[in-house]
Amino acid sequence: MFSGASNFVEGVDKAFVFIFAVSFFFIIAITAFMIYVVIRYKRKKDDKPQQFRGSVKLELLWTIVPLILVILMFYYGYMGFTPMRNVPDDAMEIDAIGRMWEWEFVYENGKSSRDLVIPVNRPVKLNLISEDVNHSLFIPAFRVKEDVVPGYDNYMWFTPYYIGEYEILCTEYCGMLHSAMTAETRVLDSAEFNTWYADLSQQKEEAKPEGFEIAKSNGCFACHSRDGSKLVGSSFKGLYGSEKVVITDGEERTITVDEAYLKNSILYPDQDVVKGFSKGLMQSYEDVIPEEDIDKIVEYLKTMD
Known part of the structure; x- marks a missing residue:
């Protein structure tokens, strides 16, 4: 404080x-x-009731x-x-993108970062964008917090005064890993920031697989992690080719995850439910995702070692 x-x-x-x-x-x-x-007006045996009028x-x-x-x-x-x-006219604009469960900051030159990197003593405007559900970007040390809502143009701005690192939090409950949706604000001096800003060598040149983009746009990563952690559904990491115990018509059976199983799970998710997970939590995508897009998702899942 x-x-x-x-x-x-x-x-x-x-x-x-x-x-x-x-x-x-x-x-x-x-x-x-x-x-x-x-204490002063505690009840006594010899007290007589009195009538009081308003004041x-x-x-x-x-x-x-x-x-x-x-x-x-x-x-x-x-x-x-x-x-x-x-917002000052000379503020540097950065797109702050919130998605389950991470922040991404995209700069005017196309550079992106998981942390917010900014120069000291310069006004910064964050254009707040959500790709899925409601989030809220909060930088406690700067005393700024704004909601990040899908389809709503919101923003925040501030001028950092001191070089250092400050935490970024999401303060709108957005799902199972809400508490892990954190990042850092790194405030640098002008020369160091200009060097970092101009360095695009570490940017990923290759585009994300089309199956990844389709899965992301349909909210698949809200329930299925990519790092092996357990969420609402099985993790996508190492899923293809693995053996799973599933519940089919109330009975257990062991299957090997192949293309047919993945496609069937997207179209009819309650037919073969992996043991340890609940039935009825995933909707059918039969009339939501075209067949060719389902094939692209399956091809992407094959690469998730």
Whole structure:
């Protein structure tokens, strides 16, 4: 807190501190008053009931004071938020793409990175894009967070003040590996950033297999991992040619995963369910994916060693 890592830290922290201070004061004051009333006005045998009438002064007090406090909270919050929507004309634009469960940052020269690499003391605008479900990009040290929603043009901007590394989180629950959807913001000095930005030697020149793109666009990687980890369905890693125990009509049998099994699993997923996984979680793609595209997916899965 109060790190000043970006131009928005001061405004956000002012609003936070004010709201926290007001809340802290009143929780202490109200608790102390309740304890005092319980002790001071505890029931006695000789007490006689009394009739009390309303107090205009008290009613005005507990109406006007909270109103003033709420207006002040709104003021500090508004003053911290308004600059976040006013992007400088000289801001460097980067596409921030969210997908289950990773971030990708694409620069104007075509370079892409899993981490956000930016120069210090330069305004940066992130165009927020989702390829599947709702995400939310949050950089705690910079005090910026915006939703990343499919089909909705959203953005965030900030100016980093200090060289260093800062974590990026997804704060919108987006599935099983939501908590692992992290990245880093690497803030470099101008010379180091320019060198990194101009170096395209590590970029992947070859295009992703067509089967990969078809599988991604149909949400296959939301339930099937590519690294061997267990999700909703079997991992694609090493799937082709492996032996699996499946449940068919309530009975177990061992099969070798071949082209026929893969195609049948895409078209009729509940027919042969791998043991250890649940039935009814995957829809049939019989009328969704054309036959030639299914063949391309199968060819891609053959390469997943």
